[in-house]
Amino acid sequence: MILGIPKRVFIIVVVLVGIGIIYLMGMDKRNSEATGGSTGCKVTVTADVLNVRAAPDAKSDVVGKFNQNAVTGAEPEIQNGFRKLAENKWAANEFLQPVANTNCG
Template sequence: MILGIPKRILIIVAVLAAVGLIYVMGAGKRASEATGGSTGCKVTVTADVLNVRSAPDPNAGIVGKFNQNAQTGAEPVVQNGFRKLADNKWAKTDFLKPVAGNCG
């Protein structure tokens, strides 16, 4: 016992505090990743369901999906008719409508 508190309780409190600290320190990084890019470009999905692919190729693997009217961050990079949303995340430009930022 330390200061009248059992060691087991002190260990639990220390672990919870460490997990909380790690979560708070990573919050800013998670927010910037969610927006997709650092350019401030934001797009709206116009398709009923839009496949997000791992490369700017219609045969590339699907790594995610967006429903119609979803908004996401993007980058001004366009290749082969696909806009880069983030690393290894591309969507067909035909189904994306820029709404804000420097979408190029």
């Protein structure tokens, strides 16, 4: 017995508390991604299908795609007509509409 609690019950409680702490620590990252990272910028895709590229260049590798009306986090940074969505993820800014009341610069 540990602290008057059977050893098996004590171990189960400790494991559950640990899982809860890990879940809560990951929640900050999920909330940050959902709101557009650290900037709070969110954009809506206006193209039927929008390619996400590895660099701000139309010839850069496609690393993902978004369908029309998809909403995603973005950064205020724009280069060569491409908006930065995340590290190594860029999309043509002409097909992205900033969501109202978000900080897209």
